[in-house]
Amino acid sequence: MATATPTSVILPTQGWSDACEEIAAQLGSADELLVVCDDTVPAIVDRIDEFGDSVRLVVAGDPEGCSGKANAIAAGMEAAEHDRFVWTDDDFHHPPDWLARLRVDYDRHGPTSELPVFVGQDPLAAALEPLYALSGTLAVFLADIPWAGSLVFERDDLDDEAAFLEALRRTVSDDGLLMEHVDFTTVKRTRYVETGGSIRKTLETQVRFTQIVYRYDPTGTAAQAAFGTGLAAGCLLFPFPALALVTLSMASVYAAFGIRRWTFLSTYPVVIAAIPLLVYGLARRSFIWGGRRYRWHDKFDVTVEPE
Structure with missing residues (x-):
């Protein structure tokens, strides 16, 4: 039996979580889990001791000119002992075969990403x-866009690791930047990720998502605006046939990705609201994420402020 390639799993977090436990239980004898925080968290230090050398705390420090997530990923990659990286998040369930399946994915496809399904935790997000x-989900799958919540790649897949890490510490989106440096295959395997929690949090997330797409794919944003405007106009001009068409179309998307949620029924009003939400996301001058306010002036020009 072939020996598994040693892997460094990088997990940015603000405290010990179920995800830490789930991932630590899947590590091979040569693997490591790097739990990356802004500062030392005593609760994490206490739990890490239970796992010996396989789980380490990496203190990234406060971000300067980038997002906390990007800063944590950069610190994790610099501290990693192995050449194979797995990036992940702590806001979804990691089943017992999660890491093993990513190993198989890399052996088959090279750099590989799973897919998120965002599940709203407040009425607006739902x-x-x-x-x-x-x-x-759909666009990420069709375009082979990496999702930083669950992906695998190796150092040699990066064209210039030093330049990548330097750029990572000057931007907001870790997966947006990675997309420009590594070609990924996105597999049709989903993870349910909770989002929102309050109307305010959902609006802040909407701004962040909108600006990530705009900064890394302005042409795609323009195409999205044109298509969305036409679709919304059709819904307003022909409400009854459009209601049936967009609802059934979304139901088929849900079915294709195994999404068992009733929320496809809100497709019609969401189509109409999509353009106002896009304008709102582009017009906002800042957004809040993880307890910090970000002013994203340009792709590599970010101001970080306390919330």
């Missing part, structure tokens, strides 16, 4: 799930 399914 209503917007069809929009998330289109832009965060």
Whole structure:
């Protein structure tokens, strides 16, 4: 039996979580889990001791000119002992075969990413799930866009690791930047990710998602605006046939990705609201994420402020 390639799993987090436990239980004898925080968290230090050398705390420090997530990923990659990286998040369930399946994916496809399905935790976020399914699941799959919540690649896949890490510490989106440096295959395997929690949090997330797409794919944003405007106009001009068409179309998207949620029924109003939400996301001058306010002036020009 072939020996598994040693892997460094990088997990940005603000505290010990179920994800830490789930991933630690899947590590091979040569693997490591790097739990990356802004500062030392005593609760994490206490739990890490239970796992010996396989789980380590990496203190990234406060971000300067980038997002906390990007700063954590950069610190994790610099601290990693192995050449194979797995990036992940702590906001979804990691089943017992999660890491093993990513290993198989890399052996088959090279750099590989799974897919998110964003599940709303407040009324607005739940209503917007069809929009998330289109832009965060379907489009990500069709375009082979990496999702930083669950992906695998190796150092040699990067054209210039030093330049990548330097750029990572000057931007907001870790997976947006990675997309420009590594070619990924996105497999049709989903993970349910909770989003929102309050109307305010959902609006802040909408701004962040919108600006990530705009900064890394302005042409795609323009195409999205043109298509969305035409679709919304059709819904307003022909409400009854459009209601049936967009609802059934979204139901087929849900079925294709195994999404068992009633929220496809909100597709019609979401289609109409999509353009106002896009304008709102582009017009906002800042957004809040993880307890910090970000002003994203340009792709590599970010101001970080306390919330």
